[in-house]
Amino acid sequence: MKVIIRSISLLMMATLVAPLVCIAILSLSPNEGMDIFTTYHGSMHWWRDLFHDHSWLAALLNSAWIGLLSALMALCITLPVALLWRLEKSKAARNALLLAIISLTIPPIVLAVGLYRTMAAIGMFDTAAGLALSHLAFTVPVASLVLSSRFIATPIDLYLAAKTLGAGRFHSSFRWLMATQRITLFGCVGLCMLTSISEVIVAIYVTDTRVPNIARRALTGITQDISPAGFAAMTAWLLVLTVCLLPLALKMTNKRRIYE
Amino acid sequence: MGPVASRTLRSGTLTRGAVFPLLAATAGYLVMPLLIVFRTSLGATPAGFERGPASLIGLAAYSVGLALVSSLLAVAVSLTASLLTTLDPRFSFCYRIWLLVLLFTNPIFLVFGFSVLFARIPPLMAVIAATSYILLPLSGLIIQSGVDEFDPAQARAANSLGASPLYVAVNHVIPSIRRVLLAAVCLSTVYALGFFLVPAYVGLGRIVTLGTVINSLANSVGDWTAASQMCIVTLVAQLVLVLAWLVGARLGTRRETA
Numbered sequence: 001m002k003v004i005i006r007s008i009s010l011l012m013m014a015t016l017v018a019p020l021v022c023i024a025i026l027s028l029s030p031n032e033g034m035d036i037f038t039t040y041h042g043s044m045h046w047w048r049d050l051f052h053d054h055s056w057l058a059a060l061l062n063s064a065w066i067g068l069l070s071a072l073m074a075l076c077i078t079l080p081v082a083l084l085w086r087l088e089k090s091k092a093a094r095n096a097l098l099l100a101i102i103s104l105t106i107p108p109i110v111l112a113v114g115l116y117r118t119m120a121a122i123g124m125f126d127t128a129a130g131l132a133l134s135h136l137a138f139t140v141p142v143a144s145l146v147l148s149s150r151f152i153a154t155p156i157d158l159y160l161a162a163k164t165l166g167a168g169r170f171h172s173s174f175r176w177l178m179a180t181q182r183i184t185l186f187g188c189v190g191l192c193m194l195t196s197i198s199e200v201i202v203a204i205y206v207t208d209t210r211v212p213n214i215a216r217r218a219l220t221g222i223t224q225d226i227s228p229a230g231f232a233a234m235t236a237w238l239l240v241l242t243v244c245l246l247p248l249a250l251k252m253t254n255k256r257r258i259y260e
Numbered sequence: 261m262g263p264v265a266s267r268t269l270r271s272g273t274l275t276r277g278a279v280f281p282l283l284a285a286t287a288g289y290l291v292m293p294l295l296i297v298f299r300t301s302l303g304a305t306p307a308g309f310e311r312g313p314a315s316l317i318g319l320a321a322y323s324v325g326l327a328l329v330s331s332l333l334a335v336a337v338s339l340t341a342s343l344l345t346t347l348d349p350r351f352s353f354c355y356r357i358w359l360l361v362l363l364f365t366n367p368i369f370l371v372f373g374f375s376v377l378f379a380r381i382p383p384l385m386a387v388i389a390a391t392s393y394i395l396l397p398l399s400g401l402i403i404q405s406g407v408d409e410f411d412p413a414q415a416r417a418a419n420s421l422g423a424s425p426l427y428v429a430v431n432h433v434i435p436s437i438r439r440v441l442l443a444a445v446c447l448s449t450v451y452a453l454g455f456f457l458v459p460a461y462v463g464l465g466r467i468v469t470l471g472t473v474i475n476s477l478a479n480s481v482g483d484w485t486a487a488s489q490m491c492i493v494t495l496v497a498q499l500v501l502v503l504a505w506l507v508g509a510r511l512g513t514r515r516e517t518a
Binding site (some may be wrong): 001002003006008009012013014015017019020022023026043071076078080082083084088090092093096097099100102103104105106107108109110111113114115116118121133134136137153167194195197198200201205214215217219220221230231233234237238241242244245248249250 | 274275277279281282284285286288289290292293296297300310337340341344347348350351353354355356357358360361363366367368370372373374375376377378393396398410412425446447450451453454455456461471474475478479483484488491494495498502515
C-alpha cells in the first residue's frame, strides 16, 4: 500500500512541477528559439543578460517598495479593527472585516477598470503612490484574513489578566500583541508585500511608463523583447520564493499521518 | 455624566476611531471604483459597439462556462493532491511549498511559459489547461485548509474497522469538506472570469471572453463606456455565481439538519 501511495504522490508532484521545470529548461536555451523540444545544449547566456539588464532589477525593487508601502498601510488600517474584534468582541469590527474581504470576490479586471478611472480622476494615474493605494484592494483583504485567522487561534487570557490588574485597553492590547503576535505581524507584512508584487491586472491598468514595476516589465517581456531572459527571470523568482517561503511551509506541514 | 455612561461613550469613540480607516479604505478601493464603473456604463455608447442582449448573454455564458470548467479541473487536481497530503507527509511538505510559491508567482510569467509550452495544442484546450494551472494555488489553499480541519481520529477509527484509505477519502473526508469544495469552485470561477492574459496570449486571441473584450475595449478601442458596460455584465455573472454558491451552501446545511 505504501509503495502505491508513494508512486501516486510522485506522479502527482511531477505533474504539478513539470511546467515550471520546462520553463527553467527554456531559460537555458542556447538561442532565441523558444521550443522546449529543440533545447539540447544548455547555456547561461540569458541568465547573464538578466543580471546585466537593469530594467528587471529596477522593476523588482520598485515593485518591492510599492508592495512594502501598501503592506504597511494595510496593516495599519486592519490591525486596530482585528484587535477590536478579537479582544473586545466588537460586532462593528467583525462586519468591517467582512466588508473588507468582499473585494476578493470581484473579478480583478472590473476593479482594474474602476481603479484606473478613480486614479485618473484624482490625478494619481501612473504614480507609485497611486499603485500602492490601488493595491490596497488586495493587501487589505489578505491582511484581514491573516490577522483574523491568527488572532482567533490565540487565547486572550494575557489581555484579560492585564486588564484585571488595572492596565488600560491600549497597554493591554499592545502587551498581548507583542507577547503573542510578533511573527504574525511580520508574516502579514511579508504576505501582503508578495501579494502586491505578484499582482498583475491592476498594476497594468493604473501605471504606464513612469512607474517601473515587475508586472509591466514582464508584459513587455511577452509583447516586445521576446527572449528566454523572461524565463530566466521567472526561474530566479521561483528560487527566491522557495527559499523565502520554506520556513512557512515547514510550519504549515502537518507531520501527523492519518493512517498509522 | 456617570462612570458607566462615560465608559460607554469612550468605547463607542474607540470603535468608531478604529473602524473608520478600514471603512474609508474599503470605500476607496471597492465602492468608489464600482460606482465609477456603474456611472460610466450609463453614458451614451459611441458608434462601433452594438451588441444585442442575446450576444451579451452568450458571451457571458461562454466566459462563465470556460471559467467553471477550468475551476472544476483545478478543484479536482487540488482535491486529489490534498487527499494525498493526508497519506504522505513528504508529499505534504513539497505540495505546500509548491502551493505557496505558485500563489506568489507573477501570472504573466506563467502565461509567457504556457504560450510557448502549449503552442502545439488547440487554443481552447491550451486556455483551459493554463487557466486551471493558474487557479491551482487558490483552490489548493482553500481545499487544503478544509482537509487540515478533518479530524484524523475519525479516519483512524474507520481504518481500524477495515476501511481502506480510498473508502475513507470518498465516504468521510470528501463529505466533510463539501462546502469548502463549493467555495473553492465559486471563488476560482469568479477569479478566472477576469482573466484576459491567458485567452489573449495562450489562446492566441482566438478565445473571446468577457475579460478579453473589456481589455480590448478599454486599451485598444479606448471606449470606456462600452468597457464599463461589459464590467457590469461581468459583475452580474459574478453575482449569479455567488448566489448559486450561497443557495448551494444553504441547501447543504438544510439537508444535514434533516
